[in-house]
Amino acid sequence: MELDTLVRRTLREWADEARVPAGLADAALRRRRRRVRWAWLSVELAAAVTGMALIAVNLLVPHEKDAQPGWWTPALAQPVVARNAAGNDLRADLRSPPRRLVTAGRAALSAYRVGPEWYMYDPPTGGYRLVPWAYVNVAKGLGRAAVLAGPLPTERIGIYDMTARRMLGWVPLSQPAATVAWSPDARRLLATHYRRVESQDGMGQGRIGFRGGFTVVDLVSGRTRFRNLPGPVASYPNALRWSMDGGLIWVPPTMADESKRFYTLDGSPAQAPEGEASLGEEAGLSPDRRLVATNHRGFDMNGKPAGQGPLTAVADVRTDQIIATQPVEQLIAWADPQNLVALNCAPYCDSPKGGEFHNRFVLVSLDGRSIRPLTGFRQNSQDPDAWQPYFTLR
Amino acid sequence: MDAEAERQFREFVVARSPALMKLAFLLSHGDQHRAEDLLQVSLAKTAARWRSVDDPERYVRTVLHREQISWWRRWGRRKETVTDTPGEVASADRTVEVDLRLAVRTAMGRLTDRQRAILVLRYFEDLPDNEVARLMGCSVGTVRSTAHRSLAKLRKLSPELAELTGLSTTTDSRR
Numbered sequence: 109m110e111l112d113t114l115v116r117r118t119l120r121e122w123a124d125e126a127r128v129p130a131g132l133a134d135a136a137l138r139r140r141r142r143r144v145r146w147a148w149l150s151v152e153l154a155a156a157v158t159g160m161a162l163i164a165v166n167l168l169v170p171h172e173k174d175a176q177p178g179w180w181t182p183a184l185a186q187p188v189v190a191r192n193a194a195g196n197d198l199r200a201d202l203r204s205p206p207r208r209l210v211t212a213g214r215a216a217l218s219a220y221r222v223g224p225e226w227y228m229y230d231p232p233t234g235g236y237r238l239v240p241w242a243y244v245n246v247a248k249g250l251g252r253a254a255v256l257a258g259p260l261p262t263e264r265i266g267i268y269d270m271t272a273r274r275m276l277g278w279v280p281l282s283q284p285a286a287t288v289a290w291s292p293d294a295r296r297l298l299a300t301h302y303r304r305v306e307s308q309d310g311m312g313q314g315r316i317g318f319r320g321g322f323t324v325v326d327l328v329s330g331r332t333r334f335r336n337l338p339g340p341v342a343s344y345p346n347a348l349r350w351s352m353d354g355g356l357i358w359v360p361p362t363m364a365d366e367s368k369r370f371y372t373l374d375g376s377p378a379q380a381p382e383g384e385a386s387l388g389e390e391a392g393l394s395p396d397r398r399l400v401a402t403n404h405r406g407f408d409m410n411g412k413p414a415g416q417g418p419l420t421a422v423a424d425v426r427t428d429q430i431i432a433t434q435p436v437e438q439l440i441a442w443a444d445p446q447n448l449v450a451l452n453c454a455p456y457c458d459s460p461k462g463g464e465f466h467n468r469f470v471l472v473s474l475d476g477r478s479i480r481p482l483t484g485f486r487q488n489s490q491d492p493d494a495w496q497p498y499f500t501l502r
Numbered sequence: 503m504d505a506e507a508e509r510q511f512r513e514f515v516v517a518r519s520p521a522l523m524k525l526a527f528l529l530s531h532g533d534q535h536r537a538e539d540l541l542q543v544s545l546a547k548t549a550a551r552w553r554s555v556d557d558p559e560r561y562v563r564t565v566l567h568r569e570q571i572s573w574w575r576r577w578g579r580r581k582e583t584v585t586d587t588p589g590e591v592a593s594a595d596r597t598v599e600v601d602l603r604l605a606v607r608t609a610m611g612r613l614t615d616r617q618r619a620i621l622v623l624r625y626f627e628d629l630p631d632n633e634v635a636r637l638m639g640c641s642v643g644t645v646r647s648t649a650h651r652s653l654a655k656l657r658k659l660s661p662e663l664a665e666l667t668g669l670s671t672t673t674d675s676r677r
Contacts (some may be wrong), residue, residue, distance in 0.1 A: 111653050111657060112625060114602055114603070114606060114663075115621060115625050115653070115656070116603075116625040117599075118603040118606040118607060119528055119621070119625055121603060122527075122528065122607060123524035123525070123527055123528050123602075123626065125527070125530075125532070126523045126524045126526070126527030126537060127534060128519050128520050129523075131518065132541065132542065133511060133512040133515035133545070135542050136512070136515070136545035136546045136548075136549055137503075137508070137546070139542055139543065139546040140549050140550055202585050216576065272564070340535065362539065363543050363569060428603070447511075459646050460602070460641070460643055460647050461647070463644065483578070488614070490614035490616060490617075491614065492614075
């Protein structure tokens with residue numbers, strides 16, 4: 109039998125396992141009406157007084173804990189800064205993946221992932237080191253990491269001192285978590301919880317199910333707060349993130365809801381800080397909050413002429429007018445008010461071998477005229493085994 | 503949408519949802535929950551333009567593909583995606599072909615979204631390459647080379663598939 113025949117038969121048989129949900133037309137029509145209502149509600153919210161208590165849509169189940177529980181030690185309250193990562197200089201390593209620390213202005217490549225394996229910045233050597241955890245998030249300053257040991261989800265967060273290469277302690281959680289994120293001030297942690305689904309055959313490890321909620325851990329006081337915030341399955345990138353100043357948290361859009369939803373740390377819906385609701389590029393707001401990196405317009409699937417190449421833009425937050433464009437694929441992080449870390453496929457963008465997925469990280473100036481490589485090329489960035497970078501402020 | 507248009511839309515959904523759901527299911531790599539979301543969003547977008555759409559079926563299928571691609575393009579590449587490995591299915595009295603089909607499913611999970619979408623369009627939807635290229639927003643050459651590389655990768659990922667003979671002649675002669 110030929111492989112394409114087998115693929116055809118497999119797809120037909122597999123498709124027969126799809127279940128048609130009841131009330132599909134009603135659900136689609138409701139969704140359309142809800143979008144109109146949300147647009148209206150957003151206008152109402154914008155007019156509301158900041159900080160006002162809003163409609164609580166979720167049942168809140170607080171688990172307050174008093175200060176300084178058994179797991180807490182003074183060492184956990186102290187931010188650690190890796191001195192040899194400090195500064196605002198440009199350090200490139202054109203190997204792929206890089207072996208020496210990559211930095212650009214205030215941003216640094218703190219870790220990267222290759223399939224299930226994590227490599228983290230290693231201050232003693234100045235390079236990257238394979239670490240044994242299933243999830244890693246490096247704090248501002250590149251001196252501490254929050255780590256989750258596999259299999260995920262798991263009920264504790266490890267705090268690791270990267271400069272001394274030692275574990276500072278473990279924070280127990282009341283629910284299993286699959287991701288964790290440092291607050292911008294590197295004093296709090298945000299863990300996103302997922303249900304654990306046990307494997308059917310009793311042999312495999314548990315799997316990650318629907319999102320259940322989140323916990324905010326204050327490492328200065330030792331206080332932990334769990335809140336319900338149900339969400340879709342973990343195959344969505346739906347882990348919670350901090351707002352720019354760490355005052356709120358937000359949920360990324362899903363196919364069903366194409367908006368960022370902001371919440372207070374108590375889990376109540378909140379108004380997005382100015383400029384932060386943008387669905388544009390990952391880099392988001394500039395350090396002075398005046399500019400915002402907006403959607404890339406290249407490779408448009410909706411009728412734009414092909415072959416015009418990738419293009420990103422930066423807009424004024426207040427007027428929404430584009431003030432500059434850059435010939436790159438994605439804007440990842442602001443290095444300084446004049447330069448951004450970006451993903452760039454040139455000169456391979458139009459190459460049939462790889463195309464937009466044959467790319468590397470660069471530093472691009474606001475006006476797009478200066479592009480300096482930071483790393484080597486990934487031949488196919490969509491390959492599950494391609495290295496995926498994580499940038500952190502230093 | 504007036505009452506008559508809504509009635510027509512509902513009739514269309516009832517008649518065509520089994521076939522559309524199959525497509526959404528394959529594009530979502532067998533994830534029922536994500537497939538339902540994908541189809542609902544695509545139908546909602548179709549409802550919004552119901553009056554101006556001449557061929558609803560073709561329109562929904564186009565939206566399905568574009569939603570899947572554009573959503574993952576924008577958000578799927580961001581790194582917070584949590585992934586886990588599906589458990590091994592317990593083996594029983596499988597025929598050789600059942601084993602091979604399971605191997606294909608598992609290996610397809612290792613393809614990129616784009617590679618998988620091109621295989622679905624070619625081998626499930628049976629679309630000609632120029633139509634696949636239109637939907638994917640790339641050239642016919644890219645469709646052919648991507649399909650070829652995707653099949654080669656399936657073979658590489660599964661030793662069982664590596665033993666199969668080459669592609670049937672249709673693969674390279676499609677237009």
